[in-house]
Amino acid sequence: MMSKRGRLDQFIAKRLQVSKKAVRQWVINHAVQVDGKDAYGVDQQIDEFSHIVCNGEVLQQFVRQYYLLHKPKGVVSATKDDIHATALSLLGLSTEQQAMMHIAGRLDLQSSGLLLITNDAKWSAALMSPQHKVAKQYLVTVANPLDDNYAPAFAKGMYFDYEGVTTLPAQLTVVSDYQAIVSLHEGKYHQIKRMFGRFRNPVIELHRFAIGDITLGALKQGEYRALTTAEIAIVSGY
Structure with missing residues (x-):
């Protein structure tokens, strides 16, 4: 919106x-x-x-609304879809309320984790802007073993022909042979999968667990809650 x-x-x-x-x-x-x-x-x-x-x-008399949803796999990050369940359908909102809402920072169909849904376009635009430097953190599971070459490449940034731009520096921390935590300050189209693709290492699972200081906590898949005042304030001016 x-x-x-x-x-x-x-x-x-x-x-x-x-x-x-x-x-x-x-x-x-x-x-x-x-x-x-x-x-x-x-x-x-x-x-x-x-x-x-x-x-x-x-x-x-519209009121600003901010929700955190733990998106399961198989749920589409969209307001409408003829085939799959949508993130908005899990919130239990009225038709009028749903018409006002949009998703701040989508996850693809087979990715899971933290999804923010709001009717405040100014807030979501600021949240997703690289200028505000709000980190998005993901647990990534890949098909092939990781090594010491990944972190420097992510930190340097990668050139994407599709957009004609170089990604901002990203932090990668290896946590096991097949898993890493990746922290981004932007969100280009399938960015994480494409970055691992440079190593010909397919992403098996992608799970976002934090945006700034907003975390999933104990929220189970399919559950949601309203953001707190402090969480909304991670965007300056709110």
Whole structure:
């Protein structure tokens, strides 16, 4: 969902099918409130989370929502799918609420782990931006044994022809012959699988267990919870 900012008079005129002149008069007469206060002008900027009341009628009252889902394998990171269960379908939200939600940082069909779902486009865009340097951590299981060549290659970055860019430095820590923890500050298309592909080492399992200080904890596959205030605040300004 894209963030929707605009003028107060345009919103009310369209919502109630009235003229902007009528809206102007209501504002003058203190008949319009935004977030509990009288509107200060017809050109006042609002967004999709502004609480708007006109002549005692509530016109908009969306609340920011942030959820953490432990995505199982076989669940698609999408809002709709004709074949597979979707991440949103596991949240038990109303149809109206689902229409407002989107996924911040997708996982592919056969990957599992931490998935963030929100209706706050500004927050999710900041969270996924490399500029904010929020680390995404994955436990990766591969088909062939790992060696000392992997960590330097990941730290150096790899050039991807598809995008025409070099990946940012990534941290790889070998935890066993066939498993490593990978920490990224970006999320290009199938990035981890493609990076291991440079070594001709197929990824067997990919499990994301943390984004910044947000972790799965004891959450079981298919379970979800609301984010805490501290977790939401990992994006500066929230």
